[in-house]
Amino acid sequence: MKDSFTIGKLAQACDVNVETIRFYERKGIIKQPQKQGSFRYYPQEYVARIHFIKRSQELGFTLSEATELLDLKIKDQAKCNDVLLKTEAKITEINQKIKDLKKMKKSLEGLANCCVDINQPLTDCPILDCFIDQRKNK
Amino acid sequence: MKDSFTIGKLAQACDVNVETIRFYERKGIIKQPQKQGSFRYYPQEYVARIHFIKRSQELGFTLSEATELLDLKIKDQAKCNDVLLKTEAKITEINQKIKDLKKMKKSLEGLANCCVDINQPLTDCPILDCFIDQRKNK
DNA sequence: ATATACCCCGTACCTTAGTACGGGGTCAAA
DNA sequence: TTTGACCCCGTACTAAGGTACGGGGTATAT
Missing domain, CATH: 1.20.5 (Single alpha-helices involved in coiled-coils or other helix-helix interfaces)
Known part of the structure; x- marks a missing residue:
């Protein structure tokens, strides 16, 4: 739990809706993190991932293009x-x-x-x- | 009907779907042209209008922004x-x-x-x- | 005069990118 | 230990921008 975010904290840190994160997961844009019981716990690199996706969108890339770009690294x-x-x-x-x-x-x-x-x-x-x-x- | 397009010809000339043109009309993005009976007959300037809209979209403007741009003249x-x-x-x-x-x-x-x-x-x-x-x- | 390609209208459906909702479970502080 | 804030899941809804469909009318070339 230390050094990791619940979905709410992650959403806050990335300035997106919690539902958006669940949506990205369902779409395979980000992968499900470790769970402790039923709760998701996200390591910090997810902040960067989501920022990256959002930034890409701002610059005119679609979600799937953003994913493609992310995949280049991942x-x-x-x-x-x-x-x-x-x-x-x-x-x-x-x-x-x-x-x-x-x-x-x-x-x-x-x-x-x-x-x-x-x-x-x-x-x-x-x-x-x-x-x-x-x-x-x- | 000389010098004018049926909806199908217009669609072809603009490389869009017929339904797209009807959709634009419903949305007020282009106005309904003269009708001869039940058929729409489009004067050539519609080609430019639709090209313009499509072009604007490619450049990242929404349909309503494109309309706004078009309206600057109209x-x-x-x-x-x-x-x-x-x-x-x-x-x-x-x-x-x-x-x-x-x-x-x-x-x-x-x-x-x-x-x-x-x-x-x-x-x-x-x-x-x-x-x-x-x-x-x- | 008849085929067939094209048009009409309305309605339903699709994709992208989310957002909202409801019923229930859980964690943590007082 | 209880209460409130947060999480779970699934489903439904939204908005933009179309696309498809079905039942019927029409224009035109042969």
């Missing part, structure tokens, strides 16, 4: 090579997303700039066309 | 002033997304770099710590 029969490949795939994905977001941002900035006359009715605002045009050559 | 009773504010909010959002993705990318690159010895067992790979550190000062 499955020690795997070799760094595997990690490298998966990591590089994710990086490529991220690069594309950044590129697309930047394009979108430019369109929006164009929109903002064209609204110089603050009381011009929106119908005359060329932003949408801007936007649509950018979509066209995609 | 509601002509609004004034440029409103558009400007909303546009700026969206730009801020996009900037944050880009920032987060870049952080994620850096972590992943760090991970990739630490796997120099291609046959090193994975247990020695510091990926988890990488991520955790980033979450802490969040």
Whole structure:
């Protein structure tokens, strides 16, 4: 019990709901820890695991992608090579997303700039066309 | 019906399911087009709208955010002033997304770099710590 | 004029990612 | 030793974003 968390303490430490942890367990995203009687006792590394999952989600990865990333570290029969490949795939994905977001941002900035006359009715605002045009050559 | 699409043709042109289009209509994300009898006939601009929605989703916006973006142009009773504010909010959002993705990318690159010895067992790979550190000062 | 491909509507179902609930068991402090 | 806070499990529900289905109507090419 020392150096370990009940499910409630773990949830608190990770700023998630208790049910979320039970949910992750049911889904195989984290594995069931040691039990003392009917109670789960989590060693501290679970804090890091759950933080990792949450962080990944914040950055646009799904739960199963987050699990995949975690597994890169956890499955020690795997070799760094595997990690490298998966990591590089994710990086490529991220690069594309950044590129697309930047394009979108430019369109929006164009929109903002064209609204110089603050009381011009929106119908005359060329932003949408801007936007649509950018979509066209995609 | 020249120059317009039946729902099936539109779906095909946008590479989405017919049901998706009906779903968007029910949700008020696109508006019902002219009907000839019971059939919907969509003018071409719907292609751009749906592409736009799909694109926005790919970039991490929800359907209702995508709708909001689309509305920047469509509601002509609004004034440029409103558009400007909303546009700026969206730009801020996009900037944050880009920032987060870049952080994620850096972590992943760090991970990739630490796997120099291609046959090193994975247990020695510091990926988890990488991520955790980033979450802490969040 | 008839096949058949397409459309209509409503309803039900699916996946992801949880959250809530209820009836019961347990631990620990007073 | 009892009371309150916490845990157990299973089941049901939510919200977003669709997808599928079934019974019927329609448009069009032959």
